[in-house]
Amino acid sequence: xxxxxxGSASYAPLPGGMADEEASALEARGLLFPAxxxxxxxxxxGVFCSASGRLAAWVNEGDHVRLIAMNNTxxxxxxxxxxxxxxxxxxxxxxxxxxxxxxx
Numbered sequence: 001x002x003x004x005x006x007g008s009a010s011y012a013p014l015p016g017g018m019a020d021e022e023a024s025a026l027e028a029r030g031l032l033f034p035a036x037x038x039x040x041x042x043x044x045x046g047v048f049c050s051a052s053g054r055l056a057a058w059v060n061e062g063d064h065v066r067l068i069a070m071n072n073t074x075x076x077x078x079x080x081x082x083x084x085x086x087x088x089x090x091x092x093x094x095x096x097x098x099x100x101x102x103x104x
Contacts, residue, residue, distance in 0.1 A: 004046035005035050017042065029053060031068065033061045054080075055087050067091070 003026070004010060008017035018026075026032035026047060035042045045060040058066040067087055071080035092102045 001049050001051070002046065003049060005042040007035065008042040008044070008046060010043040011046070017046070026056075029070070031056045031070075033058055055083060057087075057091070065091075 002011060002014070003018040003022055004014055006017040006020065006023050009015060011017075023032055026049065031047060031049060031053070033047075035045070046058075048057040048059065050056070054070045056068040056070075058068065067084060069080040069084035069087060071083075088102075095102050
């Protein structure tokens with residue numbers, strides 16, 4: 001799900017960005033980054049989040065894209081790493097289909 005930062009006008013299906021409830025839920029899970037830069041600092045920035053909430057991509061947070069994988073337990077690091085690797089591979093493949101390249 002694409003969730004532009006609150007106040008963003010760059011994503012037509014969600015003018016004004018994500019709802020306050022969505023922002024609060026992402027913030028509670030550590031998946032929302034601060035907007036910074038005033039109202040003009042939110043356009044083109046946001047979070048793509050999986051339905052499970054375990055995978056997220058921060059877009060234009062500082063890095064162009066930051067991929068995040070959350071695990072269910074503090075001892076489940078291998079599962080989170082495996083999910084992150086699959087997430088990165090899916091992004092690389094999706095970009096290639098459109099003729100783009102993911103640069104690490």
